[in-house]
Amino acid sequence: MKRFIAFLVMGLALAAMPAISATQSAAKAPAKQQSLAQNGRFHQIHAEKSAMKCNACHKAEQQEVILQVPRPRIVDRQICLGCHTEGSKPAWYGVEPR
Amino acid sequence: MTKFVRLIDLKRCMGCRACLAACAAENYFTPEAPWNSMLEYEVGAYPSVKSIYNTLGCMHCEQPACKAACDWVGAKAISKNQFGVVLIDYNKCMGCGYCVAVCPYGVPFLNKELKPLYPGKGKNGAETIAYADRHPTHRKKAKTAEKCTFCTHKLEQAVADGKTDRIGKDQAYTPACDLVCPVQARMFGDIDDPNSEVAKRIKATNAAQLRKQFGIGPQVYYVLEEGAKS
Numbered sequence: 647m648k649r650f651i652a653f654l655v656m657g658l659a660l661a662a663m664p665a666i667s668a669t670q671s672a673a674k675a676p677a678k679q680q681s682l683a684q685n686g687r688f689h690q691i692h693a694e695k696s697a698m699k700c701n702a703c704h705k706a707e708q709q710e711v712i713l714q715v716p717r718p719r720i721v722d723r724q725i726c727l728g729c730h731t732e733g734s735k736p737a738w739y740g741v742e743p744r
Numbered sequence: 745m746t747k748f749v750r751l752i753d754l755k756r757c758m759g760c761r762a763c764l765a766a767c768a769a770e771n772y773f774t775p776e777a778p779w780n781s782m783l784e785y786e787v788g789a790y791p792s793v794k795s796i797y798n799t800l801g802c803m804h805c806e807q808p809a810c811k812a813a814c815d816w817v818g819a820k821a822i823s824k825n826q827f828g829v830v831l832i833d834y835n836k837c838m839g840c841g842y843c844v845a846v847c848p849y850g851v852p853f854l855n856k857e858l859k860p861l862y863p864g865k866g867k868n869g870a871e872t873i874a875y876a877d878r879h880p881t882h883r884k885k886a887k888t889a890e891k892c893t894f895c896t897h898k899l900e901q902a903v904a905d906g907k908t909d910r911i912g913k914d915q916a917y918t919p920a921c922d923l924v925c926p927v928q929a930r931m932f933g934d935i936d937d938p939n940s941e942v943a944k945r946i947k948a949t950n951a952a953q954l955r956k957q958f959g960i961g962p963q964v965y966y967v968l969e970e971g972a973k974s
Contacts, residue, residue: 680840723846723847723848730846738812740960
């Protein structure tokens with residue numbers, strides 16, 4: 647009987663492993679892994695997981711990008727508002743300071 | 745409460761960039777990470793065309809997106825003090841650049857390398873002060889984010905001298921950029937004091953914050969020239 651219970655517990659633990667693993671991978675990456683580099687986590691999330699095209703953020707023309715220092719490959723943060731507002735995670739905009 | 749704000753009158757600004765030069769000398773900013781920028785664009789159609797000059801430093805937002813992002817990545821290098829000034833702790837910043845990415849004004853810069861302001865021409869302004877003797881906001885490090893601090897070293901001096909009422913009035917206690925404007929297009933002071941010049945002028949001119957749609961409560965107000973982008 648004890649052996650049966652032990653096997654049962656082990657079986658349940660093994661069955662739960664994929665779910666636990668998925669939860670952990672969805673959680674925030676360690677601070678040192680956060681990077682804006684093209685192969686970094688920021689671009690992985692947006693370009694790979696969210697399947698956003700480069701030109702969704704990096705506009706070819708700068709004329710309409712006002713109030714930002716004109717630099718190559720500049721990003722208009724207007725697009726960020728689509729996801730990163732209060733109520734979403736992570737939220738950058740319209741969030742009361744903690 | 746005391747809440748310091750800046751007013752910039754784009755109708756007066758003629759684009760001389762004295763405010764940029766003053767900031768550069770005062771805050772030892774390096775060419776790759778300016779704390780104050782001048783944006784210039786034209787509006788209208790020929791022959792009624794005019795140039796808009798828009799100086800842009802940190803907005804010291806009420807709900808700073810940079811701080812939200814910095815907290816989220818776990819660095820917690822960005823704070824907002826009792827005067828509403830948003831500051832970056834260079835010792836905590838790990839150079840991830842998330843604050844640069846999320847700021848709707850494009851204000852913070854990642855200073856990849858510490859360079860002199862005028863290479864080959866000796867030290868300039870705050871560069872002449874020994875590193876250890878500088879204010880913490882001037883003890884810059886490579887690969888960290890930087891931005892305008894509302895000249896917090898001057899505000900701290902006002903507190904230390906018990907002269908917070910002179911902030912925005914006396915040279916020693918007023919941000920460098922706001923002191924040098926030859927056409928009085930800039931003003932700094934306490935918006936919570938209804939008798940302050942800045943509060944009165946914001947009200948009188950119907951000055952507006954830029955990019956309000958982001959909901960982060962910028963503390964820099966602009967008197968917008970007709971046709972200027974908000």
